[in-house]
Amino acid sequence: MAEIELSDVMKRYRNQEAISSLTLSIPDQSITGLIGPNGAGKTTLLNLMAGIEAATEGDVSVFGNEPLENLSVAANLFYVHEDMMYPQDFRISEVYQAFKKVYPNWDQALAENLSDHFNISLKQMPMDLSKGQASTLNAIIGLAVQTPVTLFDEPTTGMDYGVRKDFYRALLKSYIAHPRTIILSSHLLNELEDLLEHVILLDHGELELMMEMDKLKQYAVGLVGEYDSMIDQQTILYQDRMDLNQQYWVIKHPGEDMLQELRQHGFTISPVAPADLCVYLTQMNRGDVDHVF
Numbered sequence: 001m002a003e004i005e006l007s008d009v010m011k012r013y014r015n016q017e018a019i020s021s022l023t024l025s026i027p028d029q030s031i032t033g034l035i036g037p038n039g040a041g042k043t044t045l046l047n048l049m050a051g052i053e054a055a056t057e058g059d060v061s062v063f064g065n066e067p068l069e070n071l072s073v074a075a076n077l078f079y080v081h082e083d084m085m086y087p088q089d090f091r092i093s094e095v096y097q098a099f100k101k102v103y104p105n106w107d108q109a110l111a112e113n114l115s116d117h118f119n120i121s122l123k124q125m126p127m128d129l130s131k132g133q134a135s136t137l138n139a140i141i142g143l144a145v146q147t148p149v150t151l152f153d154e155p156t157t158g159m160d161y162g163v164r165k166d167f168y169r170a171l172l173k174s175y176i177a178h179p180r181t182i183i184l185s186s187h188l189l190n191e192l193e194d195l196l197e198h199v200i201l202l203d204h205g206e207l208e209l210m211m212e213m214d215k216l217k218q219y220a221v222g223l224v225g226e227y228d229s230m231i232d233q234q235t236i237l238y239q240d241r242m243d244l245n246q247q248y249w250v251i252k253h254p255g256e257d258m259l260q261e262l263r264q265h266g267f268t269i270s271p272v273a274p275a276d277l278c279v280y281l282t283q284m285n286r287g288d289v290d291h292v293f
């Protein structure tokens with residue numbers, strides 16, 4: 001049994017189904033990206049795993065337990081999110097001391113060194129930090145607690161590009177030194193390609209795909225051509241007209257022999273980046289913005 005498993009989980013808020021009949025297991029000791037457009041259900045799913053909210057239907061299991069108000073889950077799972085609160089009169093040094101007391105694997109040296117690297121003074125009060133600095137503090141804590149499971153909900157909100165890059169690198173180094181189960185929700189899949197081992201794509205609360213990153217990179221190809229007569233309709237993931245004569249299709253990878261044949265029939269073939277593929281797969285359900293005008 002995996003550390004985190006969901007079976008037929010549904011979460012409804014009033015009339016809104018935020019998660020619909022979701023069944024999945026998160027790979028243990030692995031970095032998994034939770035990707036999806038706004039409102040896809042990413043935060044809701046993380047809240048369910050962290051035991052902050054109860055599922056309306058179905059079973060959520062973390063370390064074999066229902067996570068809601070479960071002390072053993074709380075001690076072994078840490079959830080980094082935007083609304084993290086610290087005692088108002090604590091300096092960052094005191095916040096770190098408090099974490100050290102609660103989490104046995106807390107890495108004080110890592111917390112201090114990362115704070116120094118990111119120019120966050122331990123004398124500051126968390127409430128005085130800018131938005132990007134507050135995200136950085138939350139992310140540092142998420143790395144330093146070193147719980148067997150760590151969930152990060154959009155950890156880089158407000159961080160500038162340089163800080164984001166350093167955070168991804170710090171996360172990878174910390175993970176290599178202490179392998180653990182990490183889930184990271186983000187809109188920025190293009191920045192995470194080298195970090196993630198698995199990708200979960202949610203859309204409208206449903207699982208659109210779950211795949212190893214290496215397989216996702218090979219999953220689809222882009223074709224530009226005039227007619228679709230040679231394309232197996234079942235393999236089309238996305239299509240768009242480019243001009244009067246040319247059309248763009250994204251299809252499931254048909255194998256090298258078929259690609260060769262398509263090339264011989266005048267199709268231009270290009271790779272599809274995982275981030276673009278995720279946008280195409282979810283845009284297919286929404287249509288592009290052109291129809292508004």
Ligand SMILES: Nc1ncnc2c1ncn2[C@@H]1O[C@H](COP(=O)(O)OP(=O)(O)OP(=O)(O)O)[C@@H](O)[C@H]1O
Pocket residue numbers: 013014016017018036037038039040041042043044045
């Ligand atoms: N507390 C709530 N009460 C009512 N509806 C909610 C609540 N939380 C989330 N929802 C609804 O559930 C759906 C999923 O929201 P969720 O925040 O999980 O999406 P998300 O993928 O994290 O989005 P984003 O990328 O914009 O942060 C949305 O339609 C949202 O309006």
